């Protein structure tokens with residue numbers, strides 16, 4: 588199976604250590620492990636938000652330390668635990684994200700399509716202040732879809748969100764990935780979620796990569 592990421596002899600401070608890891612292309616990978624084990628740290632290294640203290644990470648055979656991180660982050664996009672939304676309209680939120688990643692702005696019709704994909708039935712003129720926490724999370728997901736990533740990194744939504752929203756976000760992400768042939772790498776504390784959605788499971792324990800399960 589083709590890899591999208593390869594990690595070799597990775598060390599990040601005294602927080603995370605990975606001897607070797609392959610993450611498959613066009614598959615759903617779940618990263619599981621107890622709180623504080625280093626899951627988010629691993630995810631952040633994959634789009635160069637942090638750099639390993641030692642070792643090498645390859646993205647499709649290119650060393651990410653040699654790549655321009657802005658270019659990398661156009662292809663590998665992370666939806667974090669607490670995504671930032673701008674205090675403006677839904678439309679402005681899409682446009683700001685497209686602008687930051689130096690992409691052409693999209694017509695309203697296209698933006699509305701992305702809102703439908705996350706079942707957010709709101710007008711583009713509505714301000715984000717009027718959205719609930721779960722709706723903001725869905726807007727943030729629609730915004731990631733609009734950026735058309737090759738790899739979507741999904742960190743577990745913050746515990747402030749209800750479980751229903753969390754499952755919804757995961758399901759929509761998986762549907763999107765299957766429809767458009769994308770790679771998804773998601774962090775979850777739930778073994779059950781990993782078993783349901785993960786085609787590949789990576790287990791981190793106390794800062795060490797202990798297991799990978801193919802399904």
Ligand SMILES: Nc1ncnc2c1ncn2[C@@H]1O[C@H](COP(=O)(O)OP(=O)(O)OP(=O)(O)O)[C@@H](O)[C@H]1O
Nearest residue numbers: 600602620621622623624625626627628629774776
């Ligand atoms: N920049 C940093 N400097 C020092 N310690 C850090 C830094 N970032 C994370 N840590 C620590 O490294 C460990 C791993 O953190 P990480 O966020 O990767 O865990 P996690 O598995 O994602 O946890 P959770 O499931 O609770 O979100 C934790 O003990 C955390 O406190």
